[in-house]
Amino acid sequence: MVGNDEGKAKLALWLKKWKPGGRAALLVGPPGTGKTTTVHLVADDMGVQLVELNASDARTKDRLDKKLGEVIYSTSLLGKTMVFLDEVDGLAGRADYGAIDFIKDAVKKSENPVVMAANDPDSDQVKKLGSSVTKIEFRRADLQTVRQRLEAIARLEGVDFGPGEIEELARVANGDLRSAINALQAGIPARKDEELTASESINAFFDAIDEGAALAALKAYPGQPREKIRDLFTSVVRSGVHEERKSEALDVLSRADMLLGRMMRGKDWRLLRYLDPTLASELWRSLGDGGPKYTMDAVPWPLQLRIWNDSKRLKEIASAAGRRLAISQKGFMVEDMPFVLLLCSDGGFRESFVKSLNLDEGYGAFLAKEAARKTGR
Amino acid sequence: MPLEDLMWVEKYRPSSLEDLVDQTAVKQRLMALLVKKGQLPHLLFAGPPGSGKTSTAVIIAKQILGEHWRDYTLSLNASDERGIDVVRERIKTFARFADRREGVPYRLVILDESDEMTSDGQTALRRIMEENSEHTRFILICNYSSGIIEPLQSRCVIFRFQRYDEASVTEHLKSISKKEKLRHQGDSVFAAIYEATQGDLRQAINTLQAASASGELTVESVKAVTGAAVKGRVGAVIEAALGGDFEAARTRMVELTRVYGIPERDFLKYAYETLGSMKGFDRARAVSIFAEYDFRLVQGSQPELQLAAMLAQLARLKKEG
Ligand SMILES: Nc1ncnc2c1ncn2[C@@H]1O[C@H](COP(=O)(O)OP(=O)(O)O)[C@@H](O)[C@H]1O
Ligand SMILES: [Mg+2]
Numbered sequence: 001m002v003g004n005d006e007g008k009a010k011l012a013l014w015l016k017k018w019k020p021g022g023r024a025a026l027l028v029g030p031p032g033t034g035k036t037t038t039v040h041l042v043a044d045d046m047g048v049q050l051v052e053l054n055a056s057d058a059r060t061k062d063r064l065d066k067k068l069g070e071v072i073y074s075t076s077l078l079g080k081t082m083v084f085l086d087e088v089d090g091l092a093g094r095a096d097y098g099a100i101d102f103i104k105d106a107v108k109k110s111e112n113p114v115v116m117a118a119n120d121p122d123s124d125q126v127k128k129l130g131s132s133v134t135k136i137e138f139r140r141a142d143l144q145t146v147r148q149r150l151e152a153i154a155r156l157e158g159v160d161f162g163p164g165e166i167e168e169l170a171r172v173a174n175g176d177l178r179s180a181i182n183a184l185q186a187g188i189p190a191r192k193d194e195e196l197t198a199s200e201s202i203n204a205f206f207d208a209i210d211e212g213a214a215l216a217a218l219k220a221y222p223g224q225p226r227e228k229i230r231d232l233f234t235s236v237v238r239s240g241v242h243e244e245r246k247s248e249a250l251d252v253l254s255r256a257d258m259l260l261g262r263m264m265r266g267k268d269w270r271l272l273r274y275l276d277p278t279l280a281s282e283l284w285r286s287l288g289d290g291g292p293k294y295t296m297d298a299v300p301w302p303l304q305l306r307i308w309n310d311s312k313r314l315k316e317i318a319s320a321a322g323r324r325l326a327i328s329q330k331g332f333m334v335e336d337m338p339f340v341l342l343l344c345s346d347g348g349f350r351e352s353f354v355k356s357l358n359l360d361e362g363y364g365a366f367l368a369k370e371a372a373r374k375t376g377r
Numbered sequence: 378m379p380l381e382d383l384m385w386v387e388k389y390r391p392s393s394l395e396d397l398v399d400q401t402a403v404k405q406r407l408m409a410l411l412v413k414k415g416q417l418p419h420l421l422f423a424g425p426p427g428s429g430k431t432s433t434a435v436i437i438a439k440q441i442l443g444e445h446w447r448d449y450t451l452s453l454n455a456s457d458e459r460g461i462d463v464v465r466e467r468i469k470t471f472a473r474f475a476d477r478r479e480g481v482p483y484r485l486v487i488l489d490e491s492d493e494m495t496s497d498g499q500t501a502l503r504r505i506m507e508e509n510s511e512h513t514r515f516i517l518i519c520n521y522s523s524g525i526i527e528p529l530q531s532r533c534v535i536f537r538f539q540r541y542d543e544a545s546v547t548e549h550l551k552s553i554s555k556k557e558k559l560r561h562q563g564d565s566v567f568a569a570i571y572e573a574t575q576g577d578l579r580q581a582i583n584t585l586q587a588a589s590a591s592g593e594l595t596v597e598s599v600k601a602v603t604g605a606a607v608k609g610r611v612g613a614v615i616e617a618a619l620g621g622d623f624e625a626a627r628t629r630m631v632e633l634t635r636v637y638g639i640p641e642r643d644f645l646k647y648a649y650e651t652l653g654s655m656k657g658f659d660r661a662r663a664v665s666i667f668a669e670y671d672f673r674l675v676q677g678s679q680p681e682l683q684l685a686a687m688l689a690q691l692a693r694l695k696k697e698g
Binding site: 226229230233237243244246247250251253254255257258260261262264298299300303306307310311314315318319321322324325326327328329330331333334335336337338339340341342343345346349352353356357374375 | 378379380381383384386387426427431435452454456457489490579580583584586587590601602605606607610623627628631632635636637638639640643670673676677678679681682683685686687689690692693696
C-alpha cells in the first residue's frame with residue numbers, strides 16, 4: 001500500500017476503538033485509491049473476519065437482511081467479524097430500494113463493526129448516511145508517490161525506461177495507481193533510446209539481415225503490441241510476396257495474435273516477452289528475401305474510403321429500421337438490408353423507405369448509389 | 378407508406394396465434410397456457426431465424442396486455458444491448474415498477490437474441506426474474522437453448538420452434554403472391570426460393586419481394602436476389618478463395634465485415650454453411666481449416682487478421698490440389 005497509509009491508520013484506530021452502538025466507518029475517495037485493499041489489509045492485520053457485499057450483489061433491503069442479519073444482530077462464535085459494504089454509492093435508487101435506511105438502522109443496532117466504501121462524496125447515498133458514519137478520506141496519490149512506486153516496480157521487473165518516461169506515465173495516471181501499474185505492465189511506456197517510428201521499425205524488420213537484427217527492429221517499435229501485429233499484418237497482406245510464403249506468414253501472425261488475445265483477456269503480460277522472439281524467428285524466416293514494405297492500410301484506397309464513408313450510414317439506417325421493426329441492428333443488416341438495397345433501385349420504394357424512417361434526403365441519394373452497386377448497374 | 382407496409386415481412390407478420398403458419402405443437406401448448414393468463418410462467422423460445430419466435434412473442438403481449446401492450450412491454454435486443462449493466466439498469470428499473478392498470482395482469486419483458494448476452498448478464502437476469510416474478514414475466518428468445526445458462530432455462534417453460542418445411546413455406550409464399558397479385562412462373566420459383574432460404578421464412582419473404590420488384594417473378598430473378606443476400610455474398614468469398622484468388626476473396630470479405638457490418642463470427646458461420654454446396658476441393662482439409670480458425674477467431678484479438686489468414690489457407694488448397 002502506498003499513499004494512503006494515513007487512511008489505513010485511521011481505519012485501524014477506528015476499529016480498535018469501536019464498541020456496539022458506535023458509528024460505522026465510511027471510506028470515501030476516487031476509484032483506484034486503495035479503499036477496498038485497505039479494508040482487507042486492516043481486517044487481516046487485526047485478525048477480523050470480513051462479511052462482504054459489493055455492487056455485483058443485489059442489495060435490496062430483504063437481501064441485505066437475509067445475508068447480513070445474522071452477523072449484524074448477534075455476536076459471532078467464530079471470533080471477531082466486520083461487515084464490509086463496498087461501493088455503497090452504487091446502490092441504485094429504485095433498484096436497491098430501502099437499502100440505505102436498512103443500513104442506517106443496522107449500524108445503530110449492530111453487535112459488530114460495519115465499514116463501507118464509496119467513490120463519490122457528493123452522492124445521495126453518502127449524504128443520506130450522514131452522521132451515522134465516521135468518514136475517512138482517500139485521496140489520489142500525489143505525483144511523487146506514484147512515481148516512486150512505479151520506479152520500484154520497474155526495478156523489480158528489470159525493465160528500463162528512458163528519462164522522463166515514468167514521470168509522464170505517473171502524470172497521465174492522475175493519481176490512479178492501479179491504472180498506472182496496469183499500464184506499466186502492458187509495456188506501454190517501454191520505449192528505448194533507440195526508438196524508431198512505426199514505419200522505420202517495420203521496414204527494418206523486413207530488411208533485417210539476420211534474426212538478431214529482426215528482433216532489434218521489433219523491439220524498437222514505438223507502439224503497443226497489438227498495433228505492432230496489425231502493422232506487420234497490413235504490410236504482409238498488401239505486399240507482392242509469393243502466395244505460398246504469404247499464407248505461411250499470415251499463419252504465424254494469426255498465432256501471434258492468438259497469443260496476444262489470451263494475454264489481454266488474462267491480463268497476463270508475462271507472456272509478452274515471447275512475442276518479439278517468436279515473430280523475429282518465425283515470421284522473418286517465412287518471408288525470405290525481397291520482403292514487404294511498411295503499409296498502413298489493409299485494403300486498397302477506394303475500399304478504405306468506402307469503409308469510412310458508407311459503413312456509418314448503413315449502420316444508422318439499420319439501427320433506425322431495426323428499432324421500428326423490433327429487430328437488432330445486426331439482425332436488420334444481415335437479414336433485411338441486402339433486400340432493401342435491391343428494392344431501393346426502385347425510386348418509389350426508396351422514397352417511401354427514407355420517409356418512413358424520417359431520414360433526410362441525403363440518405364436517398366446514398367441508397368440509390370448502394371442499390372446501383374448491388375444490382376451491378 | 379409506413380415501414381410496416383413497405384416491407385412484406387412486416388406487412389404479413391401474423392397478428393394472432395391462429396394466423397401462425399405451422400408450429401402446431403407450439404401453438405397448442407401456448408393456447409393451453411394462455412387460458413390462465415395470471416399463471417403464465419416465464420417462457421423461453423428457441424429456434425432458427427425466421428421461424429416466428431419474435432412474432433409469437435408480440436402476439437402473446439397483445440393478447441395478454443390488450444390495447445396498451447406497448448406501455449407494459451419492454452423489448453430489448455441482447456445483441457444491441459449486451460452485458461450486465463444494461464440488464465441491471467434497464468430491465469431492473471422496468472421490472473420493479475409494480476403499478477399497472479385495470480386488466481393488465483403483469484409487465485412483460487421480451488429479450489430477443491438472449492443467447493448473445495454474457496453469462497454475467499444472464500446471472501443478473503436470473504436474480505431479477507426471481508425477485509419480480511409477481512408482477513413481471515419474461516419471454517427469452519434465442520437460436521439455441523444451449524446458449525442460455527442452466528439456472529435460467531430451469532425457470533422457464535421452453536418452446537422449440539421448428540424450421541419450416543418446403544410445403545409450408547411454399548403455401549405461405551403463394552398466399553402472399555396472390556394478395557400482391559404477382560405474375561410468376563409457377564412452382565419452380567418457389568422451389569428456388571426454398572432452396573436458397575432453407576425454411577427461414579423471413580429470408581423467403583424478403584426474397585419474394587425483392588425478386589418480384591422488376592414486375593415478373595422468375596427463377597432467374599430469384600437467383601439474382603439470392604446472390605446479393607448476405608449468405609450468397611459470403612458464399613462468393615469462399616468460392617473465390619477455394620478458386621485460389623486470395624486477394625479478391627479477402628477484399629470482398631473486408632467489404633462485408635467493415636462496410637456492411639457483418640460480424641466476423643457470423644461471417645465464419647455463414648461461410649461454413651455455404652461450404653456444403655460447393656465442389657471441387659479437398660473437403661476434409663477445408664473443414665479442418667474452418668475448425669482451426671473458428672478457434673483462433675475466438676481466442677485472438679484481431680478478427681480481420683484471423684479471417685484473412687483463413688482465406689489464405691483455403692486458397693492454398695487449390696495450389697496443392
Ligand atoms: N408461423 C408464421 N406464420 C406466418 N408468418 C411467419 C411465421 N413465422 C415467421 N413468419 C414471417 O417471418 C417473419 C420473421 O419472423 P420472426 O418472428 O421475426 O422470426 P424469428 O423471430 O424466429 O427470427 C415475420 O415477419 C413473418 O412475416
Ligand atoms: Mg427474432
